[in-house]
Amino acid sequence: MEPIRQIRSATVVMPSTNIDTDQIIPARFLTITTKLGLGKSLFADWRYLAGGEPNPEFILNKAASSGSRILVAGHNFGCGSSREHAPWALLDYGFRAVISSGIADIFCSNALKNGLLPIVVDASTHRWLLDNAGAEVLVDLDTTRLTLPNGVSVAFPIDAFARHCLLSGLDELGYLESKLADIERYEAQRALP
Amino acid sequence: MTAQTMFEKVWKAHEVVAETPDTPAVLYVDLHLIHEVTSPQAFSLLQARGLPVRRPERTLATMDHSTPTLSEQILGKVPIKVDAAAKQVRQLEQNAASFGVELFGLRDARRGIVHVISPELGATQPGMTIVCGDSHTSTHGAFGALAFGIGSTEVGHVFATQCLLQRKPKTLAVNVTGRLKPGVTAKDLILAIIGKIGVAGGTGYVIEYRGAAIRALSMDERMTICNMSIEAGARAGMIAPDETTFAYLQGRPRAPSGQDWIAEVARWRALGSDAGAQFDASVDIDAGSLEPMITYGTNPGMVLPISGAIPQISDDPIDAQALAYMGFNGGEAMLGKPIDVVFIGSCTNGRLEDLQAAAQILKGRKIARGVRLMIVPGSQQIKREAEAAGLAEIFIAAGADWRESGCSMCLGMNGDTVGAGQYAVSTSNRNFEGRQGVGARTLLASPYTAAASAVNGKISDPREML
Numbered sequence: 038m039e040p041i042r043q044i045r046s047a048t049v050v051m052p053s054t055n056i057d058t059d060q061i062i063p064a065r066f067l068t069i070t071t072k073l074g075l076g077k078s079l080f081a082d083w084r085y086l087a088g089g090e091p092n093p094e095f096i097l098n099k100a101a102s103s104g105s106r107i108l109v110a111g112h113n114f115g116c117g118s119s120r121e122h123a124p125w126a127l128l129d130y131g132f133r134a135v136i137s138s139g140i141a142d143i144f145c146s147n148a149l150k151n152g153l154l155p156i157v158v159d160a161s162t163h164r165w166l167l168d169n170a171g172a173e174v175l176v177d178l179d180t181t182r183l184t185l186p187n188g189v190s191v192a193f194p195i196d197a198f199a200r201h202c203l204l205s206g207l208d209e210l211g212y213l214e215s216k217l218a219d220i221e222r223y224e225a226q227r228a229l230p
Numbered sequence: 231m232t233a234q235t236m237f238e239k240v241w242k243a244h245e246v247v248a249e250t251p252d253t254p255a256v257l258y259v260d261l262h263l264i265h266e267v268t269s270p271q272a273f274s275l276l277q278a279r280g281l282p283v284r285r286p287e288r289t290l291a292t293m294d295h296s297t298p299t300l301s302e303q304i305l306g307k308v309p310i311k312v313d314a315a316a317k318q319v320r321q322l323e324q325n326a327a328s329f330g331v332e333l334f335g336l337r338d339a340r341r342g343i344v345h346v347i348s349p350e351l352g353a354t355q356p357g358m359t360i361v362c363g364d365s366h367t368s369t370h371g372a373f374g375a376l377a378f379g380i381g382s383t384e385v386g387h388v389f390a391t392q393c394l395l396q397r398k399p400k401t402l403a404v405n406v407t408g409r410l411k412p413g414v415t416a417k418d419l420i421l422a423i424i425g426k427i428g429v430a431g432g433t434g435y436v437i438e439y440r441g442a443a444i445r446a447l448s449m450d451e452r453m454t455i456c457n458m459s460i461e462a463g464a465r466a467g468m469i470a471p472d473e474t475t476f477a478y479l480q481g482r483p484r485a486p487s488g489q490d491w492i493a494e495v496a497r498w499r500a501l502g503s504d505a506g507a508q509f510d511a512s513v514d515i516d517a518g519s520l521e522p523m524i525t526y527g528t529n530p531g532m533v534l535p536i537s538g539a540i541p542q543i544s545d546d547p548i549d550a551q552a553l554a555y556m557g558f559n560g561g562e563a564m565l566g567k568p569i570d571v572v573f574i575g576s577c578t579n580g581r582l583e584d585l586q587a588a589a590q591i592l593k594g595r596k597i598a599r600g601v602r603l604m605i606v607p608g609s610q611q612i613k614r615e616a617e618a619a620g621l622a623e624i625f626i627a628a629g630a631d632w633r634e635s636g637c638s639m640c641l642g643m644n645g646d647t648v649g650a651g652q653y654a655v656s657t658s659n660r661n662f663e664g665r666q667g668v669g670a671r672t673l674l675a676s677p678y679t680a681a682a683s684a685v686n687g688k689i690s691d692p693r694e695m696l
Contacts, residue, residue: 054548055429055529059662064641068296068314070270070321082664087650111548113430116463116529117662118641119365120268121381139430142399142465143365147381196397198253209383210275213391216247216256220393223246223258 038152040206043177044133046106049096050170056110057117058144062126064118075122076129097130101171106133109166113137115144115155124148134176136183138163149199150209156183156193165189178203233504235401236470237436240376240501244359246393254395260358262288262388263344264331266318267295267643268363272385273325283329285392290353291326292334293319294343295364296643299606299633304336311645329389342609342635345369345577349453350611352482356471356498361388366577366659368459372452373479374471374501376436379460399465400510402435406443408518413693415587416451417579417657417676419443419515420458421523421533427513429531432464435511438503439469443517449478450583457578458659461530470502522692524564525661525674527552532661536679536691539563555663556671557651564689571654572603572684573666574677575633576640579657580608582615584677589621591681591695592628598687603630604646606638628685642667655683 066078084095091098108127114137115123124147127135134154145155154176158166165185166172175184176193178200184190202209234242241257249255262285264272269291276283283289296315302308310316319336326333334341340351345366348354356374361367363385370377384394404423410416424431437459439452447455452469459467476495479485486494521535532552534540542560543549553559558567574580574588585607597603605625607613613635616622625632639646640658642665648654650669657680661672675683678692685695 052547053551054546055531057529057660057662059641059660059665063664063668064643067267067643068312068318070318071274072271082668087668113433113463116429117365117460117660119363119367119379119381121271121363121383124381139433141430141463142433143379143381143460147383150381150383196254197251198395201252209395210279210387210390212253213256213387213393213395216393217391219246219256220258220391 038206038208041152041154041203042179043175044106044154045173045175047171047173048107048109048136048166049102049105050109050167051096052111052167054111055113055116058115058120058123059117061115061123062120067120067122072125074129075126076131079126079130104131106131107174107176108132108135110135110137112139114140116141119143119147121147121151124151124153128153136166149196149203152203154178158183158191158193162191233506233508235503235507235509236374236438236468236501237376237401240357240359241398243357249398254397256393257396258359258393259361259388260288261290261348261353261360263348263360263362263367264289264291264385265295265344265362265364266293266297266322268382269325269385270318270321271382272363272389273329275383275386276329276389281390283331283389286330288392289331290348291322291331292341292344292347293322293336295637295641297336297636298644299636299638299646301634304634312643315644339610342611343577343580343637345457346580346608346612349373349449350482350609352479352485355479355485355494356475357501361394365460366457368465368467369453369457369577371456371459371466371468372449373475374468374498376466376468378465400435402432402437402464403509403512404437404439405512405514406439406441406517407514408443408516409446410443410517410520413678413696414520414522415676415678416447416454418520418523419517420455421525421530421674422520423515424458424462424530425523425533426515427462429461429529430463432459432462435464437462437464437467438509439467444469445472448583449474450581453581454578458530461659471498522676522679524679524689525672526556526558526564528555528661528663530659530661530674533674534564536564536689565691567689568653569601569655569673569683569688570652571648572601572680573606573639573654573656573658574604574680575606575608575638576658577608577637578659579677580606580612582612584657585612585616585621587677588681589624591678591685591692592630593624595628595685597629597684601684601687603628603684604633604639605630606633607635609635639666641665648672655680655689
């Protein structure tokens, strides 16, 4: 994985609360056996009309959203199914970070393993971001701060280990494999076959 | 020694390496369940690195999410309708064979929804850690296991190391006093709990369901409760094992037997939270005050007693969006609203007791004209049991479509879908927009309520028909 340090982008705002992973990537697109090509199906049921043409009302179909790498979403983003296809679809589309006042646990874990930054901010920063769609913000993983264009900078929480892996471009499996001796010892102690 | 919660005991017993501020815990996984939809990318990870499945004997595979429910497709007389699903099925067959993982394949008599078959086999046991690339893995917590859903990358981690990197979650006690009234089920209770704590209320927590009302539940009912923990945002829900648990497990094919059984039961008896154990948060709910519940919106927290009226729209535009999707208005009564489809099944309510409840309502009755009723057993074993007990006969006589087991219309991956704009009373777990088909409008409820609504062609209170 490529190391990640900073993401600077204009935001796209989807204010809905509880955007679930069925909206991010509907189940009928989960029949793939790779991780690739899900970006075109991201938010499919909101993004396309019944005939398959883009819904002009949907935020991602507006010219101003083009090229954005940061999605600002309503509270409890990514709830529901554990499908890792959700962060795969967001990444394949081009997003590199999601900012909300609350992000669901499994989505958060899946996002971190793929280099999509789940950024949880306080309610007032969240309100500001929702009210200022398109604002150019800076997510700095090194300093764990989010900087708004008005100069306000807030710290965001992120698991120290995940941060370390993302900054160094390491994947977590390598670390787990380095613990194999401990795992074997554990199995022996529990007398596992 | 400090009093410990059940969660802390199970966590501690599986900690290979404890967490530090800089590193998560390495947590050992006793049982890894896999299925065709979230495993292919994990097997690819192993192939890319030339790694084996480290503990194939702790891995169980089945196919359920995208598989057909029509017998002729299962038997191979006609091709599987969804081509990509057929490819996933083949891929799991190949992966299971090349990595030495036990697979309950398409035509295996033990096949079924992953969260139904593992308990049924006795593979799910108290005190275990159980994971699966599916958020409803929380179901297994009904046995006092720590069970939670993971993503495909983590499926790969478990394949390679039998461990996961995890931060220790907090604990939430849900104390359920009183006793459910007749016609009010475990499904109604968990919907009421989600309505109370909200769909993000459990984020960061493992729930322990406690109290007299929980103790009085059967294992099928406890599984319904724990299953929907994720719908409150909690990755896991647990219920302390007791005589009900042991009676369910004894004699099942993968449960311990003989001296091992005696030793394990003794160990399991000590698993429950110690008196005085501290939880990080707690909520209380009186089971005796509940009515049958039904959802009216687009997440499981948008729920009300069946005799209730849809709340007036708040200032939040999200409420308006949800009601517009559902075609409802604030102030309308739920009872009497016309419906098109009824789905009885899923890992939430596809077990034998759920089918018995549906049959109680459907016996000697016919479903309303124009209503489609699909009943999908949670496993092939449940299908056989329902057929042997005469339940299938009741369903078919009532006008139901009786299918082979699988996830089916809960998520519509296999082509079993609800049409755009149609109303479906469903015993499944998610009423998200489009969950059961593009434009489908889902109303989550118990098997009683679903069956009663099928008979009347409109949302109905099942207590009048019991």
